[in-house]
Amino acid sequence: MTKVAYVGVSGVAHKVKKVYIGVDNLARKVKKGYMGVENIARLCFSSDPELSYYGTATPLSVARDSLAAASVGNYALFGGGQGSSSPYFSAAVDAYDASLTRSTPTALSVTRSHLAATSVGNYALFGGGYEYSNVVDAYDTSLTRSTPTPLSDARQTLAAAGVGNYALFGGGGIGSRSNVVDAYDTSLTRSAPTPLSVARDSLAAASVGNYALFGGGGSTGSPSAVVDAYDTSLTRSTPAALSQARHSFAAAGVGNYALFGGGNPGEDPYSSAVVDAYNTSLTRSTPTPLSSARFKLAAALVGNFALFGGGGPDLSAVDAYDTSLTRSTPTPLSDARQTLAAAGVGNYALFGGGNTGSVSAVVDVYQAD
Numbered sequence: 001m002t003k004v005a006y007v008g009v010s011g012v013a014h015k016v017k018k019v020y021i022g023v024d025n026l027a028r029k030v031k032k033g034y035m036g037v038e039n040i041a042r043l044c045f046s047s048d049p050e051l052s053y054y055g056t057a058t059p060l061s062v063a064r065d066s067l068a069a070a071s072v073g074n075y076a077l078f079g080g081g082q083g084s085s086s087p088y089f090s091a092a093v094d095a096y097d098a099s100l101t102r103s104t105p106t107a108l109s110v111t112r113s114h115l116a117a118t119s120v121g122n123y124a125l126f127g128g129g130y131e132y133s134n135v136v137d138a139y140d141t142s143l144t145r146s147t148p149t150p151l152s153d154a155r156q157t158l159a160a161a162g163v164g165n166y167a168l169f170g171g172g173g174i175g176s177r178s179n180v181v182d183a184y185d186t187s188l189t190r191s192a193p194t195p196l197s198v199a200r201d202s203l204a205a206a207s208v209g210n211y212a213l214f215g216g217g218g219s220t221g222s223p224s225a226v227v228d229a230y231d232t233s234l235t236r237s238t239p240a241a242l243s244q245a246r247h248s249f250a251a252a253g254v255g256n257y258a259l260f261g262g263g264n265p266g267e268d269p270y271s272s273a274v275v276d277a278y279n280t281s282l283t284r285s286t287p288t289p290l291s292s293a294r295f296k297l298a299a300a301l302v303g304n305f306a307l308f309g310g311g312g313p314d315l316s317a318v319d320a321y322d323t324s325l326t327r328s329t330p331t332p333l334s335d336a337r338q339t340l341a342a343a344g345v346g347n348y349a350l351f352g353g354g355n356t357g358s359v360s361a362v363v364d365v366y367q368a369d
Helices: none
Strands: 005-009 012-016 019-023 026-030 032-037 040-046 051-056 068-072 075-079 093-097 116-120 123-127 136-140 159-163 166-170 181-185 204-208 211-215 227-231 250-254 257-261 275-279 298-302 305-309 318-322 341-345 348-352 363-368
Touching: 068 123, 075 123, 075 136, 075 341, 075 348, 093 348, 116 166, 123 166, 123 181, 159 211, 166 211, 166 227, 204 257, 211 257, 211 275, 250 305, 257 305, 257 318, 298 348, 298 363, 305 348, 305 363
Parallel strands: 068 116, 068 341, 116 159, 159 204, 204 250, 250 298, 298 341
Antiparallel strands: 005 012, 019 026, 032 040, 051 363, 068 075, 075 093, 116 123, 123 136, 159 166, 166 181, 204 211, 211 227, 250 257, 257 275, 298 305, 305 318, 341 348, 348 363
16 A cells, blocks of 8 residues: 555645645644554655655866865755865865755865864864865855864874764874864864774764764774763763674764764775664664665664665665654665765755775765655
């Protein structure tokens, strides 16, 4: 039985997206509708958002990989990265609005790749990167760029996530691995919370409830399974470790969960399909794995779905997890690639850039409707 309802208007079938019913003179939204079939209630209508592949947006202005992405206001921003010809490192920033119109705001103040990005208040922040940068660039909801106080420790392959009134940048590498965490508040003032419990790079970060989580990464001689959690007061705790130590993976939050998916476990086979989920109490569970093992993938939230896309060796696969941690496999990326970046804006999740032997400018779009 279909979950989609249609109504005829002027001889044309139109999809019903919302249904209301009058209760005590108030219009109440109908979330699910059922009809009786052979004395069994069958679902015939659901207002839950559906996920679909939208297509490709206008390409990035510069083809590049190892870039970063974050959202602010009505924009998803893709910044920095590495190209295939001199100058190899890029300062380009591409912004996509909720209509998927691309613009090119003021470039980053320094060319760099392997940087991290996240949002706080009215700002999207891009921090760190190669070659060993401590620079932070901030873009407001009008896409005006400013340069707050730099990171306290220059580093690349770091991770970033937001919690409460803070954007946190943690870990990374500067020849040796770092455990430094820098926090920026909604006024872009920098502070220094307790460092990570283990120094590591190529880690992943995501937020859930009142916590920003930094998980996995590379530690001395081997991948790490350690997870550090920072609450809205920047107090650090260490929840249960990942079920598998790994680096070069991706993380995203959806509903009451922060998900860490894929990665490189440091041994043959050098890619993983494992997904670890942490709820708002920091309890860990292990949902259905990714449909294929891969690393150097990207993740983003759209509607009620966390999407994990790209990554080697299955470079085009996309997996979606809903708020119940049920996995689905939408249409793959149109351009198979790894070391890409992803961000959400409006009803869309965008996967941009990456590399499959040559750098890509393709932006694939998924829609929650």
